[in-house]
Every structure is written in C-alpha cells, then in structure tokens.
Amino acid sequence: MVRVIVDGTPVEVAAGSSALQACEAAGKEIPRFCYHERLSVAGNCRMCLVEVVRAPKPVASCGFPVSDGMEIRTDTETVRRARRAVMEFLLINHPLDCPICDQGGECDLQDQAYGYGSGISRYHEEKRAVTNKDLGPLVKTVMTRCIQCTRCVRFCTEVAGTPELGGISRGENLEISTYVEKALTSELSGNLIDICPVGALTSKPGAFQARPWEMKKADSIDVTDALGTNTVVQVRGGEVKRIVPRVNDEVNEEWLSDKGRFSVDGLKRRRLDRPWVRVHGKRQAVSWQDAFVAIAKRLEGVPGNRIGAIAGDLCDAESLTALRDLMESLGSANLDCRQDGAAYDLSDRSRYTFASGVTGIDEADALLIIGAAPRHDAPVLNARIRKRYLSLGRGKFPIGVIGPQPSDTTWSYEALGEGPDVLASLYDGSHPFCEALRTAEKPMIILGHGALVREDSLAIQAAVRHIAETTGVVKDGWNGLNILHTAASRVAALDLGFVPGQGGRSMRGMLSSGVDVLWLLGADEFPVGGISPETFVIYQGSHGDAAAARADVILPGAAWTEKDGTYVNTEGRVQQAFRAVFPPGEAREDWRIIRAFSEVIDHRLPFDTAEELRARMARINPVFVGGAPASVSQPPFAGSETIMTDRPFRLSRQSYYLTNPVSRASETMAECARVYSVPAAIAAE
Template sequence: MPKLTIDGIELEVAPGTSVLQACEQLGIEVPRFCYHEKLSVPANCRMCLVEMEKAPKPIASCAMPCGEGMVIKTDTDTVHKARKGVMEFLLINHPLDCPICDQGGECDLQDQAVGYGFDRGRYGEEKRAVKDKNLGPLIKTIMTRCIHCTRCIRFSDEIAGVSVMGATGRGEHMEIGTYVEAAVSSELSGNLVDVCPVGALTSKPYAFTARPWELRKTESVDVLDAVGSNIRIDTRGGEVLRILPRLNEAVNEEWISDKTRYAHDGLKRQRLDRPYIRENGKLRAASWEEALALTAAKLKGAAPEKIAAIAGDLADAESLLALKDLLGGMGVASLESRQDGSAIDAASRAGYIFNSTIAGIEQADQILLIGTNPRWEGALVNARIRKRYLQGGLTVTVLGPRVDLTFPIEHLGNDATLLNAIADGSHPYAETLKAAKKPLLILGSGALARPDGAAVWAAARAVAEACGLVREDWNGFNVLHRAASRVGALDLGFLPAKGGRDLAGILDGARKGEVEVVYLLGADEIDAQNFGRAFVIYQGHHGDRGAHRADVILPGAAYTEKNATYVNTEGRAQHTRQATFPVGEAREDWKIIRALSGALGKPLPYDTLQQLRKRLADANPVFAQVDRVTPAAWGAFGTAGAVAAAPFTLPVENFYMTDAISRASATMAECTEAFVSPAVAERTGTHG
C-alpha cells in the first residue's frame, strides 16, 4: 500500500487510489467538473490540478494514481493560478446567464467560480452558440452552457446502458447530443440532470418553478416500486415541487428512476379531499361523522364471513396492522394483500424477500432471471446488475420473455417447465449454476401470479436447493416485488386466516352475493366490475379504479403526506416522512381506521404513532430494525406440483403508469406517449 504526503500530512492508501481520492480522505476539497465517483475517469476538465514534487507541471489529480513517496501540494500559488486559468477558459463561451438558469443556487460551476473566477473577462471575441437538443419530455437542454465534462455521456453508457449520448465535432465545434435526434429512452434518464455540473441539462417539468433556497427539504422513501429508493422531497407551501435521490449505497446508491422523480405531479391531480357517500348511483360529499357512521353500520350489519378486505400496493404497514387488528377483532378472516393474485404466502420469510440484498448483487457471478423484467419492475435492481456486469465475470441467464436489459443475456427460452428440468439436473444449465461461486436467482412477482404460481414458487426453491444457491454464507434466492406494501403485508400476515377467502374467493363471493362488504385499503389494481352488488368501502388518496366503484370513500394521505413504514423487496423497513399535509379533509390512513374503530364501539389500543409502532414491533421484530436487513431462516414454501408449459408473461406493460399516483401524472402521460406508445405500435404493427 503506497504512502504519500499531501500538504505535509503522510497517509497510506489502497493501491489504485487516485490523488483526488486521497485528498478527500484527508478532508481536502479538490474542485472538479468531469470527475464523478460512480463514473469512469476522463480527466478532461483539468479543474482538479494539484502540484506534485518533481513533476514539470501541475497534474490532474483525478487521473493520477497514488505512488510510493509522492509529495502533493494542493494549496500553492501555482495550483491556484492553474485552476483560475482553467476557470477562465471554461467561462469564455459560457453564456453567464445565472439569473435565469434553473441550476442557479446548486450549480458546481457557479460554486467554483466563486473561488477561482474573476470579476471580468479578457475574452473579446464573440461567444460560441450551440443549438439546443430535444432529449424528450423530461430533460430540458441549453447546450450553450455545456462545458464538455462528458458526465452525461458516461452516465448513459455506463449506468443507464443506453448509448444515445455522444460528442460530435472537434475543438470549438464539439457538441454533446444524441447521434440521431431522439429522446433519451431510459427509465433512469432523469439522473442526467443530477450529474450535469452546469445548467446545460435541467428538469423540463421543473423549469422556472422554484429556487432551491425557497424549498423545504424532507428525507423520505419512494413507494412507487418495491426497491425503496431513498429520496428527498422538496416542497413549497403545501405542494411537492420536485423529488431528488438521497444517497444510500445499500439500496439505490445515488440514482432514482424517472417514475420516482417525475410522477409527483400526480399528487395534486384527481385527489380525494373529502368523504363521499353514494346515493341513487351518484357520489355526494359527506362529513366524516356521516361517512364513518355509515361504514360502521355496514360492518356491524354483516356477518364476519361476509366481510372482506383488500390492501393495495401503496398501503403502509401502520394502516395494514390497524385494519388487521380492527377486522380481526370482529372475526373477519378474509384479508388479502396480493392484488395481483400471487400465490405467495408468509410460510417462510426467506421465500418472499430479496435474500442476497440489492447490494449483494455485486458479489454474484451467475444470475438467473425467472419471469421478470427488472428494468421495469425494479429499475435500480437492473442498474445494479449492469454495474456488476461491467466489472466482468458475470453471466445473466433469462428464463422468460426476451427483453432488452441493457446488458447481454443468455436466453434459455420461455417454457416454464424448464424450471423443473433445472431442479432435477436434467437441463445442462443446472451444472452451470452448481459451478458458480455465488449464483443468484431472481424470481419475478409476475411469475407467482400465474394459476400455477405456487408450483412455480416451489420449483424455484427446488432450483435454489439443488444448485447450491442457499448456503451458510450465501442465500441467492430472491423475489423481486413490484408493490411497496407487499413485503410489509406478508410480514404482518395480512392474508386469509383459517376459513378466509383469498383474492379469487373474495371476488367470486362478491359476484355471488356471499361477500356483502368489501373494504379496499388503496386497492386500485382490481377491475371494479368484479365486486358485484357488494357494499364497497374505499380508503385511499386518488379517484382511481377503487374509488369509481366505492359506495363510501374515506380520503387518505399519500406517501408524501404521512409518517409511515414500508418494507422494501429485500425486507428492509424504512420510514417515509411527512413533507406536506394531506389535502382538504383527508387524514392519515391509520388515524381513519382508529376513528372507525371508535365508531364501531371497539376502539383500537393505540392513539399515537409511537404506540402503533410499538405494536408493529411486537407483531414482527423486523419493524424495529429500521434500515437494516435481517437475514431470514430458510424453510419450505410453495406447493410442489406440475408447472404448466405456458410461457411466462411480464406484468408491467407501461413502466410509467403502474399505480394511482403515476396514472394521474401529466408528466408520466407524456412519457407514455413518447416512449411506450411508439414501442407498442412497433410491436403490433399499428403505425399511424
């Protein structure tokens, strides 16, 4: 391990560490524009110049590996003069339009110009102007501001895996853009705005909306998929103006998907802001007292076996537990949280979580994807697989539909019966899995929603056990969920009790009149026609499918409007935090259920969030381990049986619209029109 001296301080660093990284270890700030710790090193902005003893000129610290005996100086007159010269050249063609730039206040160029800029310019020629590029509905371009750091190109190539960005021309004629004018069709494209150190790439939906110092910042968690990306919610007044990623190396690193980032405008559209009651076929506004009284009367008037509850994909753990306690206390056994009809149950926690963890993907050398498209079902999981692929030594094999995952795959086919062949060793791929040092299997939640889902689940377990995926030091069996509420609901046992009906049984009973009252806790992914003549109580925050069928609507709070607990696909409990207040008369979901319990004359034994979270921890210790993954004990799950030869189908047809919030988003509608509709037309041959 090389030892070097930086500004008179001697330190020892790992081999391959750059001088810039060594400076950061000492807390010495080195300015940079092109360098980004998650991207390759191009060393083309030269802002990170430092002085090295015996070197004839300043060196680019980002590209210089540390060597034994190096003597580095970062705070000399030579260094300051060199950096000021670089800054002067960078500003020669820059439009200097900070007052109208959306990057103002959080711009790297602006920040460094304070330290290394000058109060006047010596350049008297005309500035260069560059035509703006159309990168789609999400990214606004003002390319005259571009300083050619190439971060956007490297992000597109290396992280997103969509090689659409590049540089054309040379010298003064060099321009950054797409080779053929086209929108950046990546589900991670919004991160280009974050990596751009100037105002060349900014957020199109956010343009001219607010300044960073006007915003109140709240750290929270995304719930539009099951990854649990860490986010920061920026609000002004009662409105969410933007959502940005928050660093969490174990989950999303510093990236988020475009749906996470841009669907927030759906939070102010089609909202339920007051209780409603259906009379004579039409909904009318009502008071809370009236709505709760009617709800309580219907629940009291039905036998427990004629009441059912279905929880939606965005339900938080607190409301799930409160509803389970309330209805369970009434003797109701028909509780369901698997809106997609999945065969998964809570028999073994290791059978329904991402056991290797998302970060653990980086250790795998063989990955088998079964009936899943991680690029749309968990964009950050797919990005992590690509990161591991770029490190070399990884083979990704797909059993299911062939899709573009941004990295090469080996396609086994789309015959589900191959699972049994791999498990019994008759398929040659079984030997490949057995020979891998750390094999990993990712089972898509869509594969478990088939009629033979329980058999698929059991077959996947058999593959894991037969091919050495589960060992003392490694568990490579993973389920990739799509619903943010699913793992938390399974942890709480929000499932049919003995004698209770599952989803198919509830819908069948409602059609036949055997189920008289259905309580929907944000359940919007079910065809409302299936409820027959049952009395439907809908508790949620958007006027989506569930609300259209409801007889009583109890307006709840969205994830940005409440302090709530969600468990992501790897079993990590995380908290969302309230960034704004619920709209109108809407209330936090657990408080609504607590008020309903009072109206029923059976008040729940908790009045505060702290008391409810203590009850959560008592129900399952997982909820007390916030932001930690507790390894699950391996056990039996699934139902052994014949896996049908029917091909796997992918559950997500439109990445941009998968829930009530994103379906209400105008930005997601634009993305659907720009990216999904042309692809559908191409696939079905329905152009024009």
C-alpha cells in the same frame, strides 16, 4: 496500502487510488467537473489540477495514480494560477444567464467560479451558441451552457446502459448530442439532471418553478416500485415541487427512477379531499361522522366472514396494521394484499424477500432471472446488475433468462426458454446453465412477478428452490435465491400477516363468491368490475382512480408525501418516510381514519399515537424494531398441489409509467407513456 503525503499530512490509501482520492482522504477539497465517483475517469475538465513534487507541471489528480511516498500539494500559487486559467477557459463560451437558470443555487460551475476563479475574463469575442437538443419530455437542454464534461455521456453508457449521448465534431465545435434527434429511452434519464455540473440539463416538467433555497425538505422513500429508493421531497408553498434521490449505497446508491422523480405532479391531481357517500345512486359530499355512520349502519348484522379488506400497492405499514386489527376485531379473516393474485412461500421470511440483499448483486458471479424484467420492475436495481456485469467483464458474468425480456436490456444474456418447461432440465441438472451456477462462487436467482402470479406459482417456487439448493445458490454463508417484488407495500403486508387467515378468502375468493362489505385501502390494481353489484364498497385512498369510481363510501387518505410512514423494501429493509406536506382538504392519515372509525362501531383499536401503533407492529413482527422476523402463517394456496404447466411466462402489458394511481394522475407520466409506447416484447401475448 500506499502512503502518500498531502500538504504535509501523511495518509494511507488503497493501491491504485488516484491523487484526487488521496487528497479527499486527507480532508482536502479538490474542485472537479468531469470526475464523478460512480463513473469512469475522463480527465477532460482539468479543474482538479494539483502539484506533485518532482512532476514537471501540475497534473489532473482524477487520473493520476498514487505511488508510495508521493508528495502532493493542493494549495500552492502554481495550483491556484492553473485553476484560475482553467476556469477562465470554461467561462469563455458559458452564457451569463444565472438569474434564469434552473441550476442556480445548485450549480457546481457557479460555486467553483466563486471559489477558484479570478473574477475577470480576458475574452471579449462573441460567445459560441449551440442548438438545444430535444431529449424527450423529461430532460430540458440548454446546450450553450454545456462545458463538455461528458458526465451525461458516461452515465448513459455505463449506468443506464443506453448509450444514446455522445460528442460530435471537435475542438470549439464539439457538442453533446444524440446525433439523430430522439428522446432518451432510459428509465433513469432524470439522473442526468443531478450529475450535470452546470445548467445544460435540467428538469423539463419542473422548469422555472422554484429555487433550491426556497424549498423545505423531508426525507422519504420512493413507493413507485419495491426497491425502497431513498429520496428527498422538496416543498414550496405547501406543494411538492421536486423529488430527488438521497444517497444510500446499500439500496439505490444515488440514483432514482424517472417514475419516482417525475410523477410528482400526480400528487395534486385527481385528489380525494372530502368524504363521499352514495345516496340513492348518487354520491354526496358528507362530514366524516356521517361517512362513518353510513359504514357502521351497513356493517350492522353482517357476520365477519362476509366482510373483506384488500390493500393496495402504496400502503404504509401503519395503515396496514390498523386495517388488519380492525378486520380482526370484526371477526373477519378475509384479508389480502395481493391484488395481482401472487402466491408466496410464507414459511420463512427469506422465501418472500430479496434474500441476498441488494448489495448481494455486487458479489454475484452468475445470475438466473425467471419471469422478471428488472429494467421495468426496478430500474435502479437493474443499474446495479449492469454495474456488476461491467465490473466482471464481458463473458465473465453469465446471465440466463427464462421468460420474455424487453428487446433493449442493458446487459447481454442467454435466453434459456419462455416457460417453466426449462425448469425441468434445470431441476435434474442436465441443462448447460446448471454448470454456470455450480462453478460460480456466489450464484444468484431472481424470481419475478411473471412467475409469482400464475396458478402454478408455488410449484414453480418449489422447483426453483430445489434448483437453488443443488447448484449452490443457497448454501452456508450465501442465500442467492431472491424474490423481486414490484409493489412497495407487499413485503410489509406479508410481514404483518395481511393475508387470508384461517378460513379466510383471498382477493379472488372475495370477488368470486362475494362479500357483503369490502374495504379497499388504496387498492386500484385489480379489475373492479369483478366486484359483485350487491357488495358495499368502502374506498380509502388519496386519488380518485378506478376503485373510487365503484365505491359506495369514499374516505380521503393521505399520499406518501403527506404522512410519516414505514415501508419495507423487496429485500426486507425497514425504512421510514417523513411527512413533507399536509394532506389537502379534509383528507387524513390512513391509520388515523381507521382508528377514528373503530370508536364509532365500539371496536376501539388499542393505540392512539404513531408510537403506540409502531409498538403494535413490533409485537406482530419483531422485524419492525430490528428483531428476528416472525413467520407468517396462511392456509395452503389453492394451487400448491398443482404441477407446473408449459404456459410461457408473461410480463405485464401495462406501461412502466402508469402503474399506480399517482402516476396515472400525472400529466408528465401520461406524456411519457405516449412517447415511450409499450415495447412489443412486453405487449406480445
């Protein structure tokens, strides 16, 4: 530690810290534009000037290392004059268009000009104008406002891993550009809007819709992937206007994927806002009571083993619990949350979660990826892999990949093969990459969707576990064997036992042999054409997607922004989302719909409030109150005794932007899918 004196206050900071970090440790506010805690130091805005005793002139504190005994002064007349001069230079060419700028109210330049500027300008010449750049359908540019802080350039290069922005020309002619005009290809491009300190980069879909001070805010969780990114939902006039990230260093740091940020317009399109019942082949809008009665009549005389339920990828834990208990009360063990047909080893919770935790990536020093494409499966988690890749240095973080990868990965890797046949040489220890795992202190394996949805999935998982145990991936004090989920509801459903019970059928079984009544809880990601024409289908969800078109009864539910809900991310972290707006029309929270229906059929569920329901969740699995997780039992998977085949791993051909009913309802995501076509590496069969 190094002892530094800041404005007469002694503080201790780590060796190698900057003067700016020392000042912040002492509680001093230092203005800055180019400096960002998660990016490299540029030192080009000069707004963070401070005075260091015995230094000949003010220094840029962001790039000035501290030394023992250094004395820093942050509020002298010299510092104030220097900051006023810097601000005057920054405003020379900046347009005075704050009233029409979407950054107004959240603009660092606006705030710091008021706090540190002089209030006058001695510059009377014409201002420079810069041509706006077309960066694609998500990020709007007004480049005349740009102050060349280069945050966007460093973010694209260092965090997103897509070095598409840079500076061209010099001096007053310097511009931030893609040089050759093209759309940004990163799945994290929306974060440029957050880190831009002025109004040069703003949201194109959300332009001119609301001011920050007009919006109400609610903490929430991003459900477009399984990472559980912490978000803030911002609402104006009863409509969700914006979703932005919330800082959580253990999950998402301060980043958010483009799908989670920009699919917001899908929340108001294709909505189900009233119950519907099919009568003589045509659907009719009905009351809730009539819809419940129609279901109750169809259930009369149907044995429990002829009733089934499938849960979708966006469900909260409360609705999963309610539907599970309803099916149990009807005598049905036909439950499944795996629309993709994935199989898991449910003998221990660590075997179906990201066992090392997301922050474990920051400690890993070797990585083996099997059947996963982190850039598309979880873009924010992929950014953390890149962060570790850069922090250790090129060649010091060996990454091996089994299975296809997009051609534009953000880290270098060694392609080990396309299919499970590579696992044989890893299994017996003869593969060269085994040495990289053995010599690493904290090696890691990520097993992804492409390996979990195969018929030989459990055989693959058993082989990978053996590899992990023999190479030190799993050892005392470290468990680096991780499952990367893609569905936000999956871990919670597995924790709650929303899988086939004793004698129960999986989704494939329900479709192949047929059930008389099938309850779909937001389940839209499986081929509904496989449902028997004789099956009575109940669809409960928020959007009119493919499954709603097949349904005999439609029960309008709430989207995740319209209810309080519990979600469990891929690492098994239990997180809470809060309601930001009310559901449209007659739509209701999903668990309340199921609870109300249970009374109609005289199978009243034993909870009336959200608190009682969460107590029920905790009794099923103590993990929901921070206790030790309960194991989840299920019958052996049909393929558990099979051996691994040589068939190569395949990744989803579905566009990254169209993976759930909300994003498919979004015009912005449809435009993104058009602009960013499915990469050839993924589309290849």
